[in-house]
Amino acid sequence: MSKFRPAGAAALALFAAFALSAPAEAAKRDNSLRFAYDQVPENVDPYFNNVRIGVIIGQHVWDTLIYRDPKTNEYKGQLATAWRWTNDKTLEVDLRQGIKFHNGEEFDADDVVYTLNFVSDPANKSVTQQNVNWIAKAEKLEKYKVRINLKRTFPAAIEYLAGPIAIHPNEYYTKVGPKGMNEKPVGTGPYRVVEHVPGKHLRLERNPDYFKASPKPQPTIAKVDIRFIPDRQTQVAEMLSGGLDFIMNVAPDQAAQMKAVPNLAVMSGETMRIVFLQMASSEKTPVAAFRDARVRKAINHAIDRQAMVKNLVGEGARVLNTVCFPSQFGCTDEGATVYPYDPAKAKSLLAEAGLAGGFDVDLYSYRERNQAEAMVGYLRAVGIRANLRFLQYAAFRDQLRGGTAAFAHQTWGSFSVNDVSASTPVFFKFEDDDVTRDAEVRDLLEKGDGSVDPAARKAAYREALAKIAERAYTVPLYSLTTFYVMANELAFTAYPDELPRFWETRWK
Amino acid sequence: MLGFAVRRIALALAVALAVSAASFILLRLSGDVATAIAGEGARAEDIAFVRKAYGLDRPLVVQYAEWLSNTLRGDFGTSLYFKTEVIGLVADKLPVTLVLGLASILFALAVSLPLGILAALHPNTWIDRLCLALAVLGQALPNFFFALCLILLFSITLRWLPVSGTGTWQHFVMPTLALGYYVAPAFMRLVRAGMIETLAADYVRTARASGLSPASVVFKHALRNALIPVVALAAVQLGFLLGGSIVVETIFALDGLGYLAYQSITYKDFPTTQAVVLLLSVVYIFLTLAADLVNAWLDPRLRVA
């Protein structure tokens, strides 16, 4: 067995010696960037995929009406110049003039009206319904002015208009539809698509006519080549051998190891994705033990969240005490019960609940398997014999919603929407993912979602979050960190929304 | 002969039908396609909507009948994930996998023929044992482990070969090695066994006794006869390789049929998975049918199946 080690050591020494790689140099010289991602978007049209790479491509090829500055979280006009609420359910937007799509089509109110009405009509089968289902109808007022009518009061509308809602060219979109948009994407964004081979790669080129007034800075990198490489180890190997310039979502251990490689730089950033354990405690739960608050509290005490953050999750992540991301409007852990790591207390709570001998339970998980495995280890230490069931996301959710799973290692990215209405209510407002069904909590959340008064919203959310913590409905764990590995001559900035912005990236 | 051919072809068609039905039902029973299409965060009504829109709420038999009749008309449906014609996707990926499969077979033959002959010429000596050990060792390592070791050596340490992609012929070197070494042992055993048998056969002994040079005996007489089963095995192995390339194509991000199959499985893209399974089955059935017919034509005693 030992004979393998020298081979590994020799390999390390050798690639350190060859570290100044020729390919990365070449990429720098022709001012291009080679990026790889593991998932393939089913369609690059932003309304017809629900993967992160789709969001990344969407922001490079298209623009949105409003732009949220990632540094200050301030809203700025992008395709819009100004917007105002005429009442709770009506938004008027003034549009910017003189912008052209990549195919030469002129941007005006027709494009906005067509896009919003097309994607919010369920018959058109957009797969991101939750991003657009608050839109009742968009109307053209003037050539550069539109009105958006809402189905219900929805204070977070601006956040959505600044995020996933990209604007398509109406003439082209009418002609080719989402399928044609996938084959030859056309937007107004800082990069235009030169070639798209579905499932294989996407080549982007700097848009030379990108409008100067955009809050996105003018791009400097001339070409961005996005490849789809399913295996993480292959991506790492490509970085080590100079075949790529940028990868993301690198596991913390690999990122730490790659820090030692001379021509690579590692950057980490907290993301909006939160991690928590769901315990089905409604009447329909398949695990009766979860009906007992003492059992749920015992589980809260059993897991060493600090140690997990320090050793497994990585720098930048933080321990959470409520089920929302701290920067989201309305999210707070003020007044929320905190359950410190205390295995002895966990055991005594279990004994009090009549489960001194522990119990068997399946823990369902769909990502970060090593973290789930660590929790299984912690639970075993207090006598809870947890078995890991690692599934694809769709199957995972089916089992949870269908009531076969009661215990889930859940994560939620809130679609990068910086408002608590996009996180906590998903799991506590009696919708499909609610396995708790506490009417008191629901009413408080409804109050928070529906009010227009910011102070009233905050108060309602605070109370709801405190109730959830006090009754130990979940085990809030931590936020996730994402690690980027890149050629060290790349000037890159990471933001919590996990969205690399190549338009502001450049070679040093 | 004609009667045999007709019966054999009818059997092949029946097998193809049975396989398509079995895999259709197996895949459908294992999971809910509608949930997969709806994606993360979809509500129950979204899923119900998808189920209806895609016709997934009808009885399985009806769905199978519809799929079969469409398939027979050359319509493999639309990929649930990529939203394009499945037939186009498959046609795009097939060449890569074919190149990889053929290259691997050729590589396996290039390794196993000399080794098999060498072993057969010196049976039960250390040469034979060494060749056999190589064969057994080849079968013992998981091929993904072998593939990753190749990357470590050729791409990271030596920097001779690109890690992943399909751009140039260099991209195919490591995948070919990784896939080919896995089938080489089977060929080697077959060549060795065939050679030992034919070398002991009367006509070879006669040829030897009549003073022909050893090389001429080995290559002209023995090898030719030992090769027939190898060619048959190669045809069958090619069918297996097309399906077995899934791990290798995933590691090297080769955009072939195996990679497409892996993607379609992870995204629960039912029509695509089904089409790939059917295609691989049909290729296998066709290759065995061809082998059977050729053998029967060569040897009339076999025309009884």
Next chain:
Amino acid sequence: MDAALPSRSSVLRSRILGHAGLMTGLVLLAAALVCAIFAPLLSPHDPYFQDLSARLVPPVWHPRGDWLHPLGTDNLGRDYLSRTIYGARVSLLIGLSVMVVSGLIGTAMGLAAGYFGGRTDMVVSFVVTARLAMPVVLVALAVVALVGGSLVVVIAVLGLLKWDRFAVVMRAATQQARAQDYVAAAKATGASTFRVLLGEVLPNILPQLVVVATLEMASAILLEAALSFLGLGVQPPLPSWGLMVSEAKAYMFFSFWMIAIPGTALGLLVLAINLVGDGIRDVAAPEGRA
């Protein structure tokens, strides 16, 4: 065959002892079996005990290694030696169970087809041909992906899919055995079909059965490793070698020992099983057609 019994068995014994491959295989296999059976006694630590503050400790021959964890620890700080020893259990369990499940199905089909012939043979041959035409890796992957991987699912799926070689070989062997005198003799004494099959036919085709069984066991262990590699095999914290290899692959470019240890164990086990299979074939058919 007609030789007196004592000399026949002593010939067999010397053949077995003289066969280097078979002996190597048997020794390795015995070692794996000992690990599997006596895992709790042999392991220095609890293979499930995790210590996040002692993660990724290198093995003892490494400058940073120590004797507390002779083979180091994994990414959750669990003792690697203990997990490797327990891993023998899971890998052998998978190999044996799949072999038994597929062996029962395949042998039953092969026996029936070979012994009864006629319509039974036609039906069985059809089912076997159809099964052979199915790309097994792909179908296994798809089913496991949809149902969710676990020890039982992996064994069931592989067992239910991999009986083809048993059926083919058993069918041919039974056809040959059926024609032998002793079968006719047994039939003449009025023994039931079942008795003839189990009492007369099966023992005579046993060598072929054992060879196929070893091949299938080795291939099941490798297939489980491949499923684990794609994230669809048995579930952690169960320590299967396939799973350990696939978890360690993330560390292979930097901590090669992590993948080399379970990889070597897995390779040696499969090698041992193959050697035993080859050896049995040689010993049973000494005329030497490997």
